[in-house]
Amino acid sequence: MKDEGLKSGDFVIPGDVLGVGEVFMPGEGTYEDEGIIYSNVAGVVDLDMNKRKASVEAKSNVPPVLVEGDPVICEIVDLRSQMALVDLIAKCGHEDRSLTMSPKGRIYISQASKHYVTNLQNEFRIGDLVRARVRDGRKSPVELSTIGDDMGVILALCTKCRTSMKKKDGKVECPKCGSIESRNMSQDYGKGNL
Numbered sequence: 465m466k467d468e469g470l471k472s473g474d475f476v477i478p479g480d481v482l483g484v485g486e487v488f489m490p491g492e493g494t495y496e497d498e499g500i501i502y503s504n505v506a507g508v509v510d511l512d513m514n515k516r517k518a519s520v521e522a523k524s525n526v527p528p529v530l531v532e533g534d535p536v537i538c539e540i541v542d543l544r545s546q547m548a549l550v551d552l553i554a555k556c557g558h559e560d561r562s563l564t565m566s567p568k569g570r571i572y573i574s575q576a577s578k579h580y581v582t583n584l585q586n587e588f589r590i591g592d593l594v595r596a597r598v599r600d601g602r603k604s605p606v607e608l609s610t611i612g613d614d615m616g617v618i619l620a621l622c623t624k625c626r627t628s629m630k631k632k633d634g635k636v637e638c639p640k641c642g643s644i645e646s647r648n649m650s651q652d653y654g655k656g657n658l
């Protein structure tokens with residue numbers, strides 16, 4: 465979660481606070497809830513001071529060259545028991561760059577965790593933001609792995625109400641509806657790191 469000092473050009477993820485409704489109108493890629501404007505997408509902030517409008521331009525592209533070992537941020541878009549399909553959003557360290565390709569990626573169950581996994585639906589959910597490492601960037605979809613302490617879910621959305629969930633006792637808990645779910649979390653889950 466970004467706090468104060470947010471400016472145009474900053475990279476935000478869904479649920480990041482952009483401002484208050486008294487100052488800005490909610491524009492594209494945002495939503496307002498109880499007077500606070502949040503980002504609805506992963507992308508680059510545009511705070512228009514003249515029109516008093518806050519919007520976020522979604523970034524759904526990654527650099528054209530993805531090399532084995534590159535860390536990337538992706539969003540889970542489809543989920544089977546044995547395989548997760550993702551949209552690649554950004555290459556870590558290049559989040560603010562406008563990119564030319566929009567590859568899909570996939571994570572096989574054997575590459576999800578160093579622990580034995582029986583069903584990927586216990587590890588990820590659709591809409592989650594995940595940090596993953598490229599295994600093979602020449603394949604389409606790009607082959608990814610989330611094995612490693614700093615890999616895995618960095619932002620989980622509640623499956624019931626789509627609220628950003630908080631880490632609690634090795635699980636994630638929804639602050640709005642109280643639902644508790646399991647995730648294959650990165651160790652820095654909830655710190656707002658990309």
Ligand SMILES: [Zn+2]
Pocket residue numbers: 622623624625626627638639640641642643
């Ligand atoms: Zn919820």
